[in-house]
Amino acid sequence: MRRMSCIQDMALRAKRRIPAFAWGYLDGGSGEEGGLRRNRDRLEAVLLKPRFCTGVRPDTSAALFDVTYAQPFGIAPVGMGGLMWPGADLALAALAKAGGIPMVASTVSSTALEDIAQAAGGNAWFQLYASRQPRINRDLMDRAWAAGIRVMAVTVDVPLAGDRRRDVRNRFILPFRPGLRFAWDVATHPAWALATLRHGSPGFPNLARYSGDVDGQTLTAFISSQIKDDLSWDDIRDIRQTWPGKLLVKGILAPENAAQALAIGADGVWVSNHGGRQQDSAPAAIDALAAVRSVVAGDAMLVMDSGLRSGEDMARARVMGADFVFAGRPFYYGAAAGGAAGAARAVELLSADLKRILAQLGCPSWRDLDRRWLWDGRDSPEKPG
Numbered sequence: 355m356r357r358m359s360c361i362q363d364m365a366l367r368a369k370r371r372i373p374a375f376a377w378g379y380l381d382g383g384s385g386e387e388g389g390l391r392r393n394r395d396r397l398e399a400v401l402l403k404p405r406f407c408t409g410v411r412p413d414t415s416a417a418l419f420d421v422t423y424a425q426p427f428g429i430a431p432v433g434m435g436g437l438m439w440p441g442a443d444l445a446l447a448a449l450a451k452a453g454g455i456p457m458v459a460s461t462v463s464s465t466a467l468e469d470i471a472q473a474a475g476g477n478a479w480f481q482l483y484a485s486r487q488p489r490i491n492r493d494l495m496d497r498a499w500a501a502g503i504r505v506m507a508v509t510v511d512v513p514l515a516g517d518r519r520r521d522v523r524n525r526f527i528l529p530f531r532p533g534l535r536f537a538w539d540v541a542t543h544p545a546w547a548l549a550t551l552r553h554g555s556p557g558f559p560n561l562a563r564y565s566g567d568v569d570g571q572t573l574t575a576f577i578s579s580q581i582k583d584d585l586s587w588d589d590i591r592d593i594r595q596t597w598p599g600k601l602l603v604k605g606i607l608a609p610e611n612a613a614q615a616l617a618i619g620a621d622g623v624w625v626s627n628h629g630g631r632q633q634d635s636a637p638a639a640i641d642a643l644a645a646v647r648s649v650v651a652g653d654a655m656l657v658m659d660s661g662l663r664s665g666e667d668m669a670r671a672r673v674m675g676a677d678f679v680f681a682g683r684p685f686y687y688g689a690a691a692g693g694a695a696g697a698a699r700a701v702e703l704l705s706a707d708l709k710r711i712l713a714q715l716g717c718p719s720w721r722d723l724d725r726r727w728l729w730d731g732r733d734s735p736e737k738p739g
């Protein structure tokens with residue numbers, strides 16, 4: 355694992371190690387993948403100003419909702435994590451506990467939220483996809499609370515499934531008809547195939563109980579039929595009133611949506627374009643972050659994800675206004691590249707890189723990092739002539 359020096363190296367190895375349909379599902383974006391590319395391009399355009407000889411040794415810890423985490427980043431909710439590597443969710447939950455970072459269990463995770471909560475100690479959060487049936491939403495929230503989870507993110511940016519063309523090309527769609535190509539894909543990735551055989555193919559344990567006793571394919575169809583495609587702020591208000599813990603609204607890009615989320619009593623806003631998986635024409639999350647910052651004030655928290663691949667990217671997000679950041683693919687690239695050890699390496703790389711960039715910037719802590727570190731060109735000397 356130590357030979358992998360960055361998240362991109364882990365992604366390259368992951369791509370070789372898992373079947374093409376699993377890789378396409380993990381790595382892909384929607385449409386022509388403009389949203390995916392834009393996240394990276396716009397992040398790379400954010401330049402930071404280093405200041406040396408400040409005599410500081412940086413502190414990377416960050417406080418969020420009365421908890422001080424060892425790092426200012428967490429593991430974003432990722433559905434079907436077991437597809438990328440069997441046991442990935444639990445390996446990451448254990449790392450969240452050991453490393454003092456939050457991990458968000460998805461409604462459609464392939465590990466039960468109760469099991470993630472147990473493995474993550476107090477560091478598990480829950481992500482809710484609102485169902486058409488209020489009783490399912492209520493039950494999921496009751497279960498999360500009973501499992502000791504105190505922070506929930508309700509995701510609002512999936513009114514319909516994204517246009518995931520890689521999944522269509524790989525025939526990773528319903529009705530799922532495994533053919534020769536699928537068999538070849540699995541057979542040529544023996545480590546993944548064996549691990550999956552040992553573990554069983556990934557399901558949707560959080561939701562299985564609501565669909566009755568059905569096969570995996572029917573369960574997947576049931577879940578798709580549950581997407582609440584007419585979600586409104588009244589629904590989010592109901593969820594706010596039901597959930598006794600801290601609430602974030604995830605998937606916000608428009609400042610006016612951020613204001614609405616706070617108006618119905620959310621404790622924070624999670625800026626995200628779902629890692630470029632929902633809208634080809636979506637703005638880069640880093641640009642939306644800067645716009646949303648202006649409407650999030652006081653105690654409300656501003657969280658961001660989408661495209662972050664290094665501690666340096668996280669510092670860019672901090673300078674543009676994030677209180678805390680998340681990443682999705684990086685941790686699952688790690689797990690796909692090397693199981694539990696690969697996942698641990700991803701956390702280690704991000705933590706080390708964050709420490710390095712704070713030192714490079716001469717910034718004493720994540721808390722202190724702000725727009726003073728943005729290189730906006732105004733410090734450049736006038737060009738002669």
Ligand SMILES: Cc1cc2nc3c(=O)[nH]c(=O)nc-3n(C[C@H](O)[C@H](O)[C@H](O)COP(=O)(O)O)c2cc1C
Nearest residue numbers: 430431432433460509628629659660661681682683
């Ligand atoms: C494979 C995969 C599955 C995802 N599943 C969910 C999910 O179940 N719920 C959710 O709110 N977001 C989901 N997301 C979005 C992530 O929570 C996060 O917003 C995104 O991955 C951030 O971008 P990044 O992967 O570039 O870090 C998923 C992302 C990926 C890559």
